[in-house]
Amino acid sequence: MTLLSATEIPSITADERAERLVEAGTAWGERIASDASTAQLTYRVSGSGSGSVASEIVAGRHRFLVDEPGSLAGDDVAASPVEYALGALISCQIVVYRLYAQGLGLRIDDISIDAEGDLDARRLFGIDESVRPGFGAVRLTVRITGPEPEERYQELRSAVDAHCPVLDLFANPTPVSVEIVTA
Numbered sequence: 001m002t003l004l005s006a007t008e009i010p011s012i013t014a015d016e017r018a019e020r021l022v023e024a025g026t027a028w029g030e031r032i033a034s035d036a037s038t039a040q041l042t043y044r045v046s047g048s049g050s051g052s053v054a055s056e057i058v059a060g061r062h063r064f065l066v067d068e069p070g071s072l073a074g075d076d077v078a079a080s081p082v083e084y085a086l087g088a089l090i091s092c093q094i095v096v097y098r099l100y101a102q103g104l105g106l107r108i109d110d111i112s113i114d115a116e117g118d119l120d121a122r123r124l125f126g127i128d129e130s131v132r133p134g135f136g137a138v139r140l141t142v143r144i145t146g147p148e149p150e151e152r153y154q155e156l157r158s159a160v161d162a163h164c165p166v167l168d169l170f171a172n173p174t175p176v177s178v179e180i181v182t183a
Contacts, residue, residue: 053072054068091166118135
């Protein structure tokens with residue numbers, strides 16, 4: 001298993017993080033105030049099949065692999081789609097916790113999040129069409145260290161729950177359109 005080392009992510013002080021969060025929030029606030037249409041963002045990601053059931057994904061200038069374990073016909077060369085989904089939820093939560101902590105004047109010394117998702121594979125394999133194909137439940141454990149009282153971090157959690165884009169994807173239906181193009 002290959003994990004990113006901490007040296008690949010630039011080190012940043014709490015003051016530098018605070019400055020970047022304030023600058024970004026201020027810039028976005030000004031941009032949107034002058035033209036509300038600039039708040040509308042479109043993300044584009046593409047992918048193609050590789051190996052047994054793996055996918056090579058391109059997102060902007062970033063490339064990554066998605067695969068399945070051997071028990072699901074994969075080569076186990078990368079995390080699975082549902083693991084990436086949980087990872088996306090965790091990373092979005094961390095961003096929004098930091099953003100709203102800054103906005104609420106709360107200090108977070110450290111934050112880590114664990115996610116668990118329960119998936120019933122019977123629908124995936126066409127065995128039982130009555131069960132949901134996606135996660136039936138997702139549990140997050142957010143660990144925050146800092147000097148604030150518990151109730152302030154609960155206030156922060158409420159703000160994050162109300163504003164996290166990926167949590168919204170998990171919690172609410174999103175219209176999806178699919179078009180098949182054949183050659």
